[in-house]
Amino acid sequence: MSENLPTVSVIVPAREAQATVGKTIDSILGQSYPRIVEIIVAAADRPTAETASGHGAVVIHNPSGSTPAGLNLAIAAASGDVVVRCDAHAELPPEYVQRAVELLLTTGAEAVGGMQVPVGFGYMERSIATAMSDPVGAGDARYRIGGEPGPVETVYLGVYRRDTLIDLGGFDEAFARSQDYELNHRIIDGGGVVWFDPRLRVAYTPRGSLKDLALQYYRYGAAKRQLSGVHPGSLRWRQLAAPTLILILIAAVVASIWVPWAALALPSYLALLLMASLRHGSLAPGVTASLAVIHLSWGTGFLLADRRAPDVR
Numbered sequence: 001m002s003e004n005l006p007t008v009s010v011i012v013p014a015r016e017a018q019a020t021v022g023k024t025i026d027s028i029l030g031q032s033y034p035r036i037v038e039i040i041v042a043a044a045d046r047p048t049a050e051t052a053s054g055h056g057a058v059v060i061h062n063p064s065g066s067t068p069a070g071l072n073l074a075i076a077a078a079s080g081d082v083v084v085r086c087d088a089h090a091e092l093p094p095e096y097v098q099r100a101v102e103l104l105l106t107t108g109a110e111a112v113g114g115m116q117v118p119v120g121f122g123y124m125e126r127s128i129a130t131a132m133s134d135p136v137g138a139g140d141a142r143y144r145i146g147g148e149p150g151p152v153e154t155v156y157l158g159v160y161r162r163d164t165l166i167d168l169g170g171f172d173e174a175f176a177r178s179q180d181y182e183l184n185h186r187i188i189d190g191g192g193v194v195w196f197d198p199r200l201r202v203a204y205t206p207r208g209s210l211k212d213l214a215l216q217y218y219r220y221g222a223a224k225r226q227l228s229g230v231h232p233g234s235l236r237w238r239q240l241a242a243p244t245l246i247l248i249l250i251a252a253v254v255a256s257i258w259v260p261w262a263a264l265a266l267p268s269y270l271a272l273l274l275m276a277s278l279r280h281g282s283l284a285p286g287v288t289a290s291l292a293v294i295h296l297s298w299g300t301g302f303l304l305a306d307r308r309a310p311d312v313r
Contacts, residue, residue: 003035005033005034005035005101006035006080006081006082006101006104006105007035007036007037007079007080007081007082008033008035008036008037008080008081008082008083008084008097008101009036009037009038009039009040009074009078009079009080009082009083009084009162010028010036010038010039010040010083010084010086010097011040011041011042011071011074011075011078011083011084011085011086012024012025012039012040012041012042012052012057012074012085012086012087012088013042013044013062013067013070013071013074013087013088014041014042014043014044014048014052014070014088015043015044015045015048015062015065015067015070015088016044016045016047016048017048017051017088017089018045018047018048018050018051020088020089021041021048021051021052021055021088022051022052022054022055023091024086024087024088024089024090024091024092025039025041025052025055025056025057026055026091027090027091027092027093027094028086028092028097029055029056030094031092031094031095031096031097031098032094032095032097032098033097033098033101036080036097037079037080038058038078038079038080039056039057039058040057040058040059040060040074040077040078041057041058041059041060041074041088042060042061042062042069042070042071042073042074043059043060043061043062043070044062044063044064044065044070045065048088049061058077060073060074060077066173066176067176067177067179068170068171068172068173068175068176068179069173071085071170071171071179072170072171072173075162075165075166075170076170078162080162081161081162082100082101082104082159082160082161082162083159083160083161083162083165084097084100084157084159085157085158085159085160085180086157087157087202087204089204089205090157090202090203090204091202091203092202093201093202096200096202097159099197099199099200100112100113100159100200101159103159103195103197103200104159104161107193107195108193109151109192109193109194109195110160110161110164110187110192110193110194111155111158111159111160111161111164111184111187111192111193111194111195112155112158112159112194112195112196112197112200113143113154113155113156113157113158113159113194113195113196113197113200114143114155114156114196114197114198114199114200114201114202115142115143115144115146115156115198115200115201115202116132116143116144116156116157116202116204117133117201117202117203117204118130118132118133118203118204118205118206119203119204119205119206120205120206120208121205122208123283123286124208124209124210124286125205125206125207125208126283126286127283127285127286127287127289127290128206128207128208128210128213128286128290129206130280130283130286130287130290131287131290131291131294132144132206132290132294133145134276134277134280134287134291136273136276136277136291137290137291137294137295139236139237139238139239139241140238141154141238142196142198143155143156143196146198147196147198148198149195149196149197149198150195150196151193151194151195151196152194152195152196153181153184153185153188153194153236154180154181154184154185154194155180155184155194155195155196155200156200156202156204157180157202158180158183158184158194164187164192168183168186168187168190170183171183174226174230175223175226175227176223177219177220177223178220178223178224178226178227181227182227182230182231185227185231186231189231210289210290210293213290213293213294213297214293214296214297215297216297217293217294217297217298217301218297218298218300218301219301220298220301221242221243221297221298221299221300221301221302221303221305222301222302222304222305223301223305224239224298224301224302225301225302225303225305226305239302241295242294242295242296242298242299242302243299243302243303244299245269245295245296245299246296246299246300246303247303248265249265249266249269252265252266253265253266269292270288270292273288273291273292274288276291277291
C-alpha cells in the first residue's frame, strides 16, 4: 500500500534557470511514484523563483547562488524520508523516482543513481554529446558510458536517504563543483554504498560550443584537483590520464628543439582521436575536436589549480 512507502522530497538548486525549471518541475509532477510530498527549488534569482513558484514548487532563496549551498538549504527544508536531487536543466523520466526508491529499499544503499545522457540538437551539440559519452572522453565512468548495476564511486544527480544526508552534514560547500562526488566519497569512506543502475537515465543538454566546453572541463579538472587534495583516495586512474597527456605533449615540444620528430606528438595524438571517432560517421570531425578539448582543458585545469583553494565558480 502506498501509505507504507517512504515519502520523497525532490530538491532542485537553480540559478538563471527560468527557461528550463518549469519543464523540470513538470517532469517531477508527472512521476508515477505516489508519495512525493514536495518539490523544493533553491532559487538564486527572482525570475527563476517566480517561474518555479508558478509551477507549484516550494521556493527558498539561495543568496550565495552556489549549488551546494542551495542543496543544503533545500535539505534543511525537506521533510521526506528520501531526498531526490534534480538539476534545473534536467527532465526526469516518469518512472525515475519509483525505480530509485525501489533500489534504495532492495539494495540497502545510502544513495542510488544512474546515467547522465547527453542529448544534442545541432551538429556541435551532438558532437559534444557523443564525445562526453564515449569511453575515449569519459574513461570507465559508468554514469557516463553505462554498465552493469552495482556499487560505484559516484552517480549522476543522486537519490539519498535523508538521514544519511543529515548525519554527514549535507554537501560540502567548499566544492562549488564535484560536491556530489565528494559527498559520495564520504558515504563510501563511512562504509556505505553508492549504487548505480543504468535504467535511471536522465537527459542532459551539453554545451553548444567548444569554447564553453573548454571552460566547463577546465573547471571540472580544477575541481578534481581540489577534491584530490582533501580526499587523496578519491583519485582514479582515468583522472590522471589527461594531466599526464598534457605533460607528455609539453615534454615533446621541448624535446623537439633537439629531436625534430618529437614535434609530431600533437598531430599524432589528434590523428589517433580522429581514428577513434570514425565510428561516429559524419560527426567524426566534431567528436575529434570535442575529445581534444575535453582532454586538454580538463588536464590543464587539474595541473594549474591550487589544490588548497576554494573551488572555481
